[in-house]
Amino acid sequence: MQDKTFLRVEGLTKNFGGVAAIVRVSFSLQEGELLGVIGPNGSGKTTLVNLLTGFVRPDSGKVIYRGRDITGKMPYKIAELGIARTFQMVKPFYQLSAFKNLIIPLYSSRVKKLRGGKYGDRDDVAIDLLEDVGFERDSFVPYKVASSLPHGYLKRLELARCMALRPDLLILDELFSGMSMSEVASTLPIIEKLNAEGLTIIMVEHRLKELFRIAHRVIALNFGAKIADGPPREMMESEAVKAAYLGSEEEE
Amino acid sequence: MKFRKERLDRGIKARCEDIFAVSSYKEISYLLFPRALPVVLLLILPLMKGVIGLYWEKVLMITCIIALLALSWDLMASVGLISLGQALFFGAGAYITGFLNYTFKLPPILTIPLGTLGGALFSTLLLLPVLRLRGVYFAIVTLTMPLLLSRFIETTKILGGTEGMSALSPLPNIWVELYVPVLALLICLFGFRRLINEDYGLVLQGIRDNDRAVMSGAINIYWFKAQAVFIAGVAGAFAGAFMTHYYRFVGMPAFAMDYSILPLTAAVLGGVGTFAGPTIGAFILMPLSESLRAVGTLRVVFYSAILIICVVGLPEGIFHYLRRKYHQFERMVDIG
Amino acid sequence: MMGCPFYPGSRKPRPLAVDEFAGSWSGCRPAWAFVRCHGLCLWGSTKKKMLPSVIIYGLVNSVNLALIALGFSLTFGISGVANFAYGGFYILSGFLVWMLLNYLKFPFILAIVVTIGVVGLLGFAAYWIILLRVRGIPLSEVIATFALGVGILESFRWLGFVTYEFTLPYFKKGMVMIAGVPVDYQRLFMIGIGLALVLFLYFFTHYTRIGLAFRGIAQNERTAISLGIKSDWTAALSLALGSAMSSVAAIVILPLGIISINTGYEVLLVAVAVGIVGGLESVPGILVASLILGYAQIITGTYFKPEWMMVVYLAAIVLVLAIKPSGLFGKFKELEERV
Numbered sequence: 001m002q003d004k005t006f007l008r009v010e011g012l013t014k015n016f017g018g019v020a021a022i023v024r025v026s027f028s029l030q031e032g033e034l035l036g037v038i039g040p041n042g043s044g045k046t047t048l049v050n051l052l053t054g055f056v057r058p059d060s061g062k063v064i065y066r067g068r069d070i071t072g073k074m075p076y077k078i079a080e081l082g083i084a085r086t087f088q089m090v091k092p093f094y095q096l097s098a099f100k101n102l103i104i105p106l107y108s109s110r111v112k113k114l115r116g117g118k119y120g121d122r123d124d125v126a127i128d129l130l131e132d133v134g135f136e137r138d139s140f141v142p143y144k145v146a147s148s149l150p151h152g153y154l155k156r157l158e159l160a161r162c163m164a165l166r167p168d169l170l171i172l173d174e175l176f177s178g179m180s181m182s183e184v185a186s187t188l189p190i191i192e193k194l195n196a197e198g199l200t201i202i203m204v205e206h207r208l209k210e211l212f213r214i215a216h217r218v219i220a221l222n223f224g225a226k227i228a229d230g231p232p233r234e235m236m237e238s239e240a241v242k243a244a245y246l247g248s249e250e251e252e
Numbered sequence: 253m254k255f256r257k258e259r260l261d262r263g264i265k266a267r268c269e270d271i272f273a274v275s276s277y278k279e280i281s282y283l284l285f286p287r288a289l290p291v292v293l294l295l296i297l298p299l300m301k302g303v304i305g306l307y308w309e310k311v312l313m314i315t316c317i318i319a320l321l322a323l324s325w326d327l328m329a330s331v332g333l334i335s336l337g338q339a340l341f342f343g344a345g346a347y348i349t350g351f352l353n354y355t356f357k358l359p360p361i362l363t364i365p366l367g368t369l370g371g372a373l374f375s376t377l378l379l380l381p382v383l384r385l386r387g388v389y390f391a392i393v394t395l396t397m398p399l400l401l402s403r404f405i406e407t408t409k410i411l412g413g414t415e416g417m418s419a420l421s422p423l424p425n426i427w428v429e430l431y432v433p434v435l436a437l438l439i440c441l442f443g444f445r446r447l448i449n450e451d452y453g454l455v456l457q458g459i460r461d462n463d464r465a466v467m468s469g470a471i472n473i474y475w476f477k478a479q480a481v482f483i484a485g486v487a488g489a490f491a492g493a494f495m496t497h498y499y500r501f502v503g504m505p506a507f508a509m510d511y512s513i514l515p516l517t518a519a520v521l522g523g524v525g526t527f528a529g530p531t532i533g534a535f536i537l538m539p540l541s542e543s544l545r546a547v548g549t550l551r552v553v554f555y556s557a558i559l560i561i562c563v564v565g566l567p568e569g570i571f572h573y574l575r576r577k578y579h580q581f582e583r584m585v586d587i588g
Numbered sequence: 589m590m591g592c593p594f595y596p597g598s599r600k601p602r603p604l605a606v607d608e609f610a611g612s613w614s615g616c617r618p619a620w621a622f623v624r625c626h627g628l629c630l631w632g633s634t635k636k637k638m639l640p641s642v643i644i645y646g647l648v649n650s651v652n653l654a655l656i657a658l659g660f661s662l663t664f665g666i667s668g669v670a671n672f673a674y675g676g677f678y679i680l681s682g683f684l685v686w687m688l689l690n691y692l693k694f695p696f697i698l699a700i701v702v703t704i705g706v707v708g709l710l711g712f713a714a715y716w717i718i719l720l721r722v723r724g725i726p727l728s729e730v731i732a733t734f735a736l737g738v739g740i741l742e743s744f745r746w747l748g749f750v751t752y753e754f755t756l757p758y759f760k761k762g763m764v765m766i767a768g769v770p771v772d773y774q775r776l777f778m779i780g781i782g783l784a785l786v787l788f789l790y791f792f793t794h795y796t797r798i799g800l801a802f803r804g805i806a807q808n809e810r811t812a813i814s815l816g817i818k819s820d821w822t823a824a825l826s827l828a829l830g831s832a833m834s835s836v837a838a839i840v841i842l843p844l845g846i847i848s849i850n851t852g853y854e855v856l857l858v859a860v861a862v863g864i865v866g867g868l869e870s871v872p873g874i875l876v877a878s879l880i881l882g883y884a885q886i887i888t889g890t891y892f893k894p895e896w897m898m899v900v901y902l903a904a905i906v907l908v909l910a911i912k913p914s915g916l917f918g919k920f921k922e923l924e925e926r927v
Contacts, residue, residue: 053468079470091462096454103451104458105469122451165470334730336672381909388670389868391730392860393909395672399857400902407895509853513738520731549746556739563728563735564721 005064006031006200007169012051012061014224021047023224024061029202034195036211037204038235039221040245045204046088048221049173052202053085054078065169080110084162085171090154094147098135098157101146102126105164114166126164133160134186152183159190170194171202176210184210212236220244255584262579286578290531291438298430308539309430313498315538316433317491321515322522322530323440324487329524330448331480332387332460337394338488339511340378343401345371345489347411350502354417360424364493371489376482383477395512402507416503423497433494437531440487444527447483456480510552514541517555520562523569532571641769642883642890648775650882651782652841656855657862657874658785659833665869666802667823669719671711671830672733675856676740681707681835682847683744686754696757704835711831715824723823741852754847756839778840785836789871802826861901865908867918876916880904 007029014022022044029035037045050056052063054075063071070078092101105111106122131137133156146154155175162170172191176184184207192214195201205211212218212232220228220235222244228235235241262282297304297312321338328335349367352358358366382393406414423429447453458466459473466473496502515530518537523529537555544551562569656678663671671677681703688699714736722728763772793802802822834855845851866877881904885897908915 055464074472075464075467076470076472079468085468087465087468091465093458093461093465095461100454103454104466104471107451107455108470110470161465161469329727334727336730336734378906381913385913387726388664388668388730389864389913391672391734392670392864393905395734396857396860396905399853400898400905403898404902407893407899509738516731524727547746549742552742553739553746556735556742559731559735560718560739563731564718567722567725567728 005029006033006066007052008062008064009052010062010064012048012063013059014047014051014056015059020224022051022058025221025224025226026061027219027226027229029200031200032195032198033216034191034201034203034214036215036218036232037202037221038206038208038211038218038241042223043221043244044224045221046173047224049085049171049202049204052078052171053083076108079165080108082110082165082168083171084165084167084169086155086158086162086173086175088173088177090151090158092146092154092157092161095145097143097145098149098153099123099126099130099142101157102129102160102164105161108165110165129160129164130157132163133157133190135160152179155179155183156187159187163194167199169200169202171204173204174206175203176205176207188214254587256587257582258585259576259580259582262581287442290441290528294434294438298427298434311539311542313430313433315534316437317495318514318518318538319437319531319534320433320440320487320491321511322518322534323437323444323527324484324491325515325519326524326527326530327444327448327480327484327487329519330453330460331456331477332463333383333477333481334387334391335394335512336391336516337396337398337512338515339398339507339509340394340401341371341375341485341488342492342495342511343371343398343507344374344485345492346496346502346506347371347405347492348374348489349493349496350417350420351411353420353497354412357421360421360497363421364490364497367493367496368486368490371492372482372485375485375489376478379481380478383474383481398507398509398512402504405504412503414504416501416505418501418503420497420500420502422500429498433491436487436490436494441527441531444487448527513552513555514538517559519569520559521570523571524567526569526571529569529571532574533569536570638890640767642886644766644769644771646883646886648771648779648882649886650879651779653858653862653882654875654878655778655782655785655837655841656834657859657866657878658789658871659830659837660856660859661863661866661868661871661874662789662833663826663830664863665871666826666829667819669715669729669823669827670733671827672730672856673714673737673740674830674834674859675852675854676737677707677711677831678834678838678855679744679847679849679852680710680740681838682756682842683749683754685756685839686847689757700839703839704832707835708828708832712824712828714831715820715827719823719827720820723820737852737856741849745849749847750849755845756843756847758843774840774843781836781840785833786871786875857901861905864915865904867915870915870917873915873917 005028009028010026012022012025013020025044025048027035037048039045047056051058051061054070054073054077057072061071062069065078065081065083068081070081070083092098093104103122103126106125127137127142130142135142135153135156141149141153146157149157155178159172159175175191176187179187188210191201191203195214203211203215212235215232217230218228218232218235219226220238220241222240227240227244228238230238294316298309321342324341325335325338345367347367348370349363352363352366353360378397379390379393382390405411411417423432448456455466455471455476459476463473492506496506514537515534518533519530520533521529521537522531522533541551541555544554547554566573660671660674663669663674684703684706685699688694688702689696694702714733718732718736719729722732758772758774759777760773763770764776765771793800802825837855842851862874862877862881865881866873866875881900884900884904888900889897912918
């Protein structure tokens, strides 16, 4: 019987020097799910994302995406298979204008294949993508140099960069960090819409309120290990999660 | 009365960054002039043999060769690869061309293209493993490769060993000698500039600035780096291939350090990443170096000094300065 | 008439007695110097008798390579600065000792100490004056140190330091027989200094504050800075240390031959080759790579043709790049360190 799980992670482990960053983490993901990943700082969330997307090679464990073993493959190969990710520390191409930042992922062979071998005009596609993530279309904002854009716009540029790839799995690493309330409020529906249209999403987040509103399921990490896995309501009531964030009573 | 210097963009420049909206012949000529000038100059100079003298015509040719190497260097620098050994490409192209001519007696019209492609291929394959490593490794390996290869040839005595291969076929006539490098230079100059401004070039620059982001955009950065090295290698190997038939000789001096230091100095002096800069740098450096022939090795000290000064004090290079002067005008404003 | 304008003069064959053995000028100076200075003809004796001398001179050569490579590798490992001026400092040290001895008539010990100090200081100054301004821009860093090295070397060439009178004295003349093989004191001294240096480095980096700071920066610069270790000072000191080590190496090795400007380029070549093979940031890697390359060279020279000793470097580099590009002990941190 064929494995229909969209993404399956088994026993992922990674040590950096003496520090255990990820300890035997396993979970699975169905197509179309929106999975949240939460945990206090240093719990290994970004490392997990790096392991999934090939930027870090695991010491042991497997990552199986749509039946293919992608453990330890090069990041560009993984991106080509349809997994796109944002970076927590946003680093656009500072000297280029916003829409030119998108030209590069649009140049990839994946996009070439998906569009049936024809490019169309990359500049136009880029402007469309920017509009989809909330850049005002008829303004000069898409043409501004990336270094002059405020942080919220840069975060949305990250999102647009991912969408340029037409991914099947989108991994957002703390997309909302550094965004103002209004920016979050305007970006959240975009993510919801993408998920409603069938895009599988993994969201690493600190802003639990927003995350719990849209996530189907949430896993929690602490010190590199998975401590909880379930729907948001369960998370809010879980003792383990509370202890991880707030500390347990014995410690006082 | 206090004055302040103010810099304003000229009208046409102020309208848009890289898309010019032209509305008159005057504006078109404003844009065309800096591009047309070098083309016209380079095409005319060889014709002025009688006026300038044969010696300086030869200098022109050498300048074009070094400019080609400088362009080749600049292309690799645009993708983030710093080469301390352009002589590798030069020597590879030179030796393959010489070998084909010496052993198989193929004419220059065949050996030069074959040498160019072969030299580029050889150098790219040699540098392939280093592309996955940190940037400095590339500098290190390119530094050592010409030295090691020339030592290899010396000890194994292949390809002529220390004596090299001589009495190779000459180039047909003086016009070929002068116009082929000039045309090659113009093709590479405008070709590379076009390349870097296309989307392909954007990817290359992206790899230089932030390869992590490029990789997550599903682009195999190593393949693109290899392509850049190959294209740069074509320019460099052509320089070597051509010179082999000009000197009618190829030997260990083909890997000489001068072929690495001069393009590097020209590029840094002129402005890294601009392609026009290295060309200008070469045209300043080579005639200067010829006039300083008498001083001998002090020239190299001089180049080193220029390199350090430029790198520390004028990192943008001459071209940016010239361009700014052209696109902006300055005036003193009275601020009372 | 122009001729070839790019013959830099650095490839002129050297008219030494060495050529009679080698047939060509080779870069492995100490081994050649040994052949020349003692007139021994290894290739004449039977292969069985050669084994002890191969073992001993292999060790000598390895220590030689290690002495040269350690300075460069240390600077790179600690601060990430590839000091391409390394060869320049090496030769500069040699000439400085020579000038102190011959022009100022300093006693030997004083000349050595002063030179090591001065060159170390110059390394520090090089960082502070030049590199500091271009730190973080890989292009400029590489070019700056490279230009500095070339500038130093070619300045000496222009000033005329190219004749055969430029030699450094031995520490102690004479030789001793070990297992039937003559070994001169200078080489034993070299082995001793090499071992002492490695021990010193070990204690320095594990037990002194500065040394521990070095290791901290090498492992994780950001954390180290946040702990109060000043990155620029450490980098400058690492350059000083590397340059001082090049001095030590020069003082011990140069007496075996003459101070030749081209050796400056070769020293850089050796340091880089050993570094590539062993892994540029790893001291154990350098030591192991020195042993491998040192013995490979001597074995090649003894049992095959002497000219091929230099080719060993090329073969080793190509091999390492093809199989494990980051070197034997190198950490393949290429991607990981970026996230």
